[in-house]
Amino acid sequence: MIFISSARKGLEDERDNLDGLIRSLGHTPVRFEDFSAQSTPSREACLRAVESADVCLFLLGPYYGHIFPETAQSATHDEWVAAQAAGKPRIVYRKQGVRFEDAQHAFARIVEAYATGVFRDSFSTTTELMIKVAQKVRELESAGSPLAYTKLAEQPALHWASDHPAHGAVNTPGAMVELGVLPLGFDGYSARELEQLGVSLGDRTRTTRMVRNDVALNLTRSEGVVALRVPVSRPQSWDAPQSGKLAEIRLYKTGQLSVRATLPRDGLGAILDPDALPQQIADLLRICGALNIVQADRVVVGARVSATALTSVGVFDPRQSRRSSQLMGFNGSDRVFQTEPDESVTLAALGEGAAEVAGYLAQTLIMQASR
Structure with a gap:
């Protein structure tokens, strides 16, 4: 069609x-x-x-x-x-x-x-x-796949918001999935350019149709980064299933664009769903493209899951909560699983190639969590 x-x-x-x-x-x-x-x-x-x-x-x-x-x-x-x-x-x-x-x-x-x-x-x-x-x-x-991969000579340093809890909190409970997109061959933004893009970030986000016009967005600034935080509504009851929600968009002085979202959850905690996670990551990739900020020919893409003690691998059902779950069994309040990018990919990863890229990223994260 x-x-x-x-x-x-x-x-x-x-x-x-x-x-x-x-x-x-x-x-x-x-x-x-x-x-x-x-x-x-x-x-x-x-x-x-x-x-x-x-x-x-x-x-x-x-x-x-x-x-x-x-x-x-x-x-x-x-x-x-x-x-x-x-x-x-x-x-x-x-x-x-x-x-x-x-x-x-x-x-x-x-x-x-x-x-x-x-x-x-x-x-x-x-x-x-x-x-x-x-x-x-x-x-x-x-035509075949719109994606083309190139091996990286060295692994780039991606920023992860969850590494900096002092200025990384999004006031959202539960496990998070974070996606980082770093343009290659880009010298970064000046302070003026970063400020101008930060001011436009709210309007750019609304044009993606992922956020309603009546939702209040909160823009914050710290050294080398601007962050737009999206309030995530809570379910009407504690055990009601809730799909993953966009929670934050970050733009770094280096040129990296990042998005964070909550994982699906129900009354037994957050869920790493092998079927739902690829779709969620693909949606986040498309949001990065629709923001119309990254203009480089090639990008490096990485993904991370910050899991809480109640996170489990399972199947998310938007109609009802699970009756049992198999927790991952690690101690402490949270644990991180992430991909280690060793290739760059064409910018189609943020558009028609999003599903293909998301499938690999999600599979890597699920495999780490399942161990």
Whole structure:
């Protein structure tokens, strides 16, 4: 399924011809023009379609489109953010020979600055667009993994928030999973750059749709790091199951971007679930990509679990708590399991390659914990 995203005004002919082309290529096109009457608002229906699409095709024409009061963005802008967060392959084409309005210029800069393997090209006529889209769809059909790994000469030093409890507390009980993304070949941020990015971190986080607009975010600063803390709601009863929740985003002066989240838990404690952990880590990787901060071609990715004495390897059921669990058997209040990166990977790890990278990271952590 290929989702077609753009303002219709100024791109009417292109949108209508893409519908037939995509069908002729053996795929199903999805456009807002084709949505039948639904119980959900049209904006939500479009965003759900983005999340279920195999590929998202974005056309940049002269007009930005209607701005929704809920997000202060156009539908295409919302769909771009949703596709980023979901790690969807994106094909982007910009129309030449037309005058972009100011808001569309600003949006185009966002799209064209995002360096995670997005296909960007241009076209002047509808015929030229049809030829290029057909070629690109065929390429995607035959493409393999978007990831490429390179062995590291030496292991990089990643920052771990849990190593610094004095300024690492997130006021959230229970075990945590932490993900660190370090760009290679990056000289780090100046104090001014780090401050500017810190100020924008709240808005960037809300655009990922992982945090509701009415949730209060707390930005803190210490030497060489800014941290955005997300309050995690507590379950209504002590034994109610609760899925893992985003708890904190950190940006270091070195350029490292880190995210922390709680592990799923129920009345018997936190759970390292071999099925749920890869999905949670993949979501955290996609959040890192959707924040649109890391711009290097290659990154080093590491993961850590800070486990409490009540953490166990098991199966998380969001409907009911377990009746028994097998604790890991270590003494003390917590214990750390972490990966030791010896390879760099292309930036697709923060998008369409997130699931593949997350699978290896989660497997490594589960194996350590199971011992």
